[in-house]
Amino acid sequence: MAVPACADSFELVKKLNEGQQGTSNLMRNKLTGEMVAVKFIQRGPKVDKSVEREILCHRGLSHGNIVKFLEVFLTPEYLGIVMEYTSHGEMFDYVASKGHLAEAEARYFFQQLICGVEYCHKMGVVHRDLKLENTLLHVEEGHAPRVKICDFGYSKSMRYHSMPNSTVGTPAYIAPEVFLRSGPDDAYSGEASDVWSCGVLLFVMLFGTYPFGDPKEGNASISKVIERIVTARVSFPPEIPISREAVDLFSKIFVPDASQRISISGIRSHPFFTTNLPWEFQVNAPLPLEVRQSDEDTRSILQEARHVDTSMQVPFWDRDIVEMEINPTPVSSMDTEANDWTITADELRDMLACMDVAPDPCAGVPAMQQAPQGLGGMGLCAAGGKSRQSTPSPALSTGSSGGFDPLQWRSHPVPAATHSNASSDQVQRVSSTEVSSSSPAGLGLGGGLHPRPRR
Structure with missing residues (x-):
């Protein structure tokens, strides 16, 4: 078993980004030389049930x-959460830098995303906030790129928690049934x-835009987006063709009635998924669990983290950690009365009632609605509330055609923890516009496709 970490075991290499809860830094273990990502959360009330849930769910995967x-x-001031370091940052930055991905690359x-989600579900964990910003890209020289799911802050575990019954994400x-909950106990x-x-x-990777924007508006209002989500009204940008298999898969995923929606196992057997499926994704085997701390030790540290200890010696790098001010309310909400983008369940139900939303629960994706040329409905903007510092995703090394060609790797086994790059069809960038000032960054409702604002 590895020696338990302490603050003095690490040295700061560089800052990575700022999230809703705190700051992530790239750090080096001075004893082993291991490069790790450390998420710092201010001790005290910010180490709440959400942080505890994130750690307890994540540590068992x-x-x-x-x-x-x-x-x-x-x-003395922070709880440090040590995680594997991924070399190429968020998938959001990679997709935003290219506009959209070729279908083979997106597939x-x-x-990989489905393999990770399937494993989570088998372990009794649901993520509840899957998005490009919560998927990271890791690349090691000579190996294919690896997608890795992160940020389990909204997750729930059958081992520790009840059925999901809150509007988060x-x-x-967010799926229609999450918006349409009838009350706080409606799981x-x-x-x-x-x-x-x-x-x-998948839609965002293929088109560089969100599926439920108003194709007639560059900046869709939240109420209109929710209305389109609960009725599964999808707009496919006509300037980016996709295969029939992709359209069919979307028609089975975007079904308002959750009981009629395709399952993870159904996705795994769908022709879109099985096309050029690498052998390791067919097996989808877990990795050995690397336990560095017992469950009891982890809980003890979390309990202690709820209090600030002024007696501890401050590491030299601790003063350099940038702590951002955040709204602790989950990004489930959109209240305009207080102008703080929070809303109660009652307010959300009232808003839906005002929209006179009456979705057909068994309906799938309707006939393809064509967005205006060059618009594609909503553009891509960062989720996560306030602007956060982030490192641009390094480009994957490619051939002259640009992009990554997964077929290049089909004849080579890809070890479970390794990655890389290659070439693919040339992709074209969707035209971009500025995000509307009336649509806060973080809700995914902005105008055009652009990388996250940086400071």
């Missing part, structure tokens, strides 16, 4: 398509809502 959880430690990443990715299937989010993620 071990899979090639999930960021590896390693351990936790304390500084390859989607296959990022609006553009829903976390597995089915994860499937819906996977469909949105």
Whole structure:
């Protein structure tokens, strides 16, 4: 078993980004030389049930398509969560830098996403906030790129928690049944809502835009987006052709009635998924669980993290950690009265009632609606609330045609923890516009396709 971490075991390499809860830094273990990502959350009330849920859910998972959880430690001011470092940052930055992905490349990443989600569900964990910003891209020289799921802050585990019964997530990715809950005790299937989010993620990779924007408006209002989500009104940009298999899969994912929606196992047997499926994704084997701390030790550190300890010696790098101000309310909400983008369940139901939404629960994707040339409905903007510092995703090394060609790797086994790059069909960038000032960054409702704002 590895030696438990302490603050003095690490040295700061560089800052990675700022999230809703805190700051992530690239750090080096001074004893082993291991490069890790450490998420710092201010001690005290910010170490709440959500943080505890994230850690307890994440620490029991071990899979090639999930960021590896390693351990936790304390500084006088922060709780440090040590995780595997991924070299190429968020999938959001990679997709935004290219505009959209060729279908073969999007399929390859989607296959990995589904493998990771399937494993989570088998382990009794539902993620509830799957999106491009919560999938990371790791590349090692000589190996194919690896997608890794991260950020289990909204997750629930059958081992520790009840059925999902709260409206959480990022609006553009949230399933209809999450919006249409009748009350605080109205539970829903976390597995089915994860499937819906996977469909949105695939759509964004293929088109560089969200599926439920108003094709006549560059900047869709939240109420209109919700109305289109609960009725599964999808707009396919006509300037980007996709295969019949892709359209068929969308028609089975974007079904308002969760009980009629395709399952993860159904996706795995669908022709879109099985096309050029690498052998390791057919097996989808987990990795050995690397336990560095016992469950008891982890809980003890979390309990201690709820209090600030002024007696501890401050590591030299601790003062350099940037802590951002955040709204702790989940991004499930959109209240305009207080102008703080929070809303109660009653307010959400009232808003839906005002829209006179009456979805056909068994309906799938309707006939293809064509968005205006060059618009494609909603564009892509970052989720996560306030602007956050982030490192641009390095380009995958490619051939002259640009992009990544997964077929190049079909004859080569891909080890579970390795990655890389190659070439693919040339992709074209969707035209971009500025995000409307009336649509806050983080809700996925902005105008055009552009990388996350940087400071």
